[in-house]
Amino acid sequence: MTQPLILDTHIDIRWPDPPDWLGATDRCVDLPKMRAGGMAAAVFIAYTPQGPRDHAGHAAAAARADAMLRHIRGRADGRATRFCDTPDALEAAFAAGIPAVLSAVENGYAMGHDLGRIAAWRRLGAIYLTITHDGHNALSDSARPRAELGDGAQEHGGLSALGRAALAEMNRVGLMADCAHVARAGMLQACEISRAPVAVTHTACAALCAHPRNLDDEQLDALRACGGIAQVTAVSHFLRAGAGSQAAPRATVADLVDHVEHAVRRIGLDHVGISSDFDGGGGVEGWRNAGETANVTAELARRGYGPREIGLLWSGNFLRVWRQVLRNMN
Numbered sequence: 001m002t003q004p005l006i007l008d009t010h011i012d013i014r015w016p017d018p019p020d021w022l023g024a025t026d027r028c029v030d031l032p033k034m035r036a037g038g039m040a041a042a043v044f045i046a047y048t049p050q051g052p053r054d055h056a057g058h059a060a061a062a063a064r065a066d067a068m069l070r071h072i073r074g075r076a077d078g079r080a081t082r083f084c085d086t087p088d089a090l091e092a093a094f095a096a097g098i099p100a101v102l103s104a105v106e107n108g109y110a111m112g113h114d115l116g117r118i119a120a121w122r123r124l125g126a127i128y129l130t131i132t133h134d135g136h137n138a139l140s141d142s143a144r145p146r147a148e149l150g151d152g153a154q155e156h157g158g159l160s161a162l163g164r165a166a167l168a169e170m171n172r173v174g175l176m177a178d179c180a181h182v183a184r185a186g187m188l189q190a191c192e193i194s195r196a197p198v199a200v201t202h203t204a205c206a207a208l209c210a211h212p213r214n215l216d217d218e219q220l221d222a223l224r225a226c227g228g229i230a231q232v233t234a235v236s237h238f239l240r241a242g243a244g245s246q247a248a249p250r251a252t253v254a255d256l257v258d259h260v261e262h263a264v265r266r267i268g269l270d271h272v273g274i275s276s277d278f279d280g281g282g283g284v285e286g287w288r289n290a291g292e293t294a295n296v297t298a299e300l301a302r303r304g305y306g307p308r309e310i311g312l313l314w315s316g317n318f319l320r321v322w323r324q325v326l327r328n329m330n
């Protein structure tokens with residue numbers, strides 16, 4: 001079987017002071033582990049934690065996102081690894097056998113009220129923006145409000161007017177909209193109004209495990225309707241209630257693939273993918289780091305998925321969505 005292009009769409013990095021990832025590290029993902037596990041491409045995240053929603057807070061977050069995007073781009077020297085910001089570039093790197101580095105921004109908090117950041121992030125090579133993290137921001141309600149930051153259950157009733165304008169700007173510049181972390185109402189609104197397909201890059205299925213970060217069946221249907229994609233992620237307590245806590249062992253690769261299969265049955269194989277959320281809370285028994293990635297492929301094969309289907313789940317579907325986002329620009 002030819003090796004599929006294995007793309008992991010959500011991996012955090014340590015910040016500040018990221019270790020040299022070209023050698024072995026204590027992180028779940030570094031270049032030696034990617035090579036060992038056959039992971040060909042990784043989307044590293046410029047993540048900005050929720051902070052004070054004032055000018056100083058937004059400015060600090062914007063500076064951090066900018067610095068992280070530049071750092072991620074600088075991880076690739078063009079020889080041992082290659083930075084890619086288009087699907088064609090990613091496929092060319094894979095064909096050349098060179099691991100690909102990609103980037104994205106997590107938490108629209110980092111743009112404050114400045115829509116100009118969206119085009120700037122895309123120019124730095126980011127491929128998507130996760131509209132919220134935990135805690136409401138100026139763009140949208142979050143699936144997990146932060147009471148300690150003063151959040152109520154909801155603030156905007158989904159997307160704010162600024163959030164809708166941000167989505168239009170993302171469509172315009174070809175930055176994919178990621179609704180992981182976004183409140184249910186905001187996510188459904190994004191699927192409704194976006195001119196391009198919407199992604200949820202690290203999530204799981206509420207039908208199998210009730211969790212505010214997971215997608216219910218109606219949300220899965222909305223992703224199919226907009227041509228989008230649900231990337232099922234390897235976070236233990238999204239996959240099995242209580243798993244990974246002191247009281248219960250971590251979820252397993254089989255649990256992860258159960259969620260993949262639920263989504264496939266509900267909305268079809270073309271709208272489903274896989275991500276790890278490594279170094280941001282992700283990791284299950286059997287897929288504890290990038291070096292164990294082949295175990296996920298093996299579990300899919302064991303359940304009867306063929307090379308074509310496995311290739312679609314690992315990257316083909318995400319690349320289709322991404323290409324459509326870029327085609328729909330104006």
Ligand SMILES: [Zn+2]
Pocket residue numbers: 106180181202280
């Ligand atoms: Zn996240």
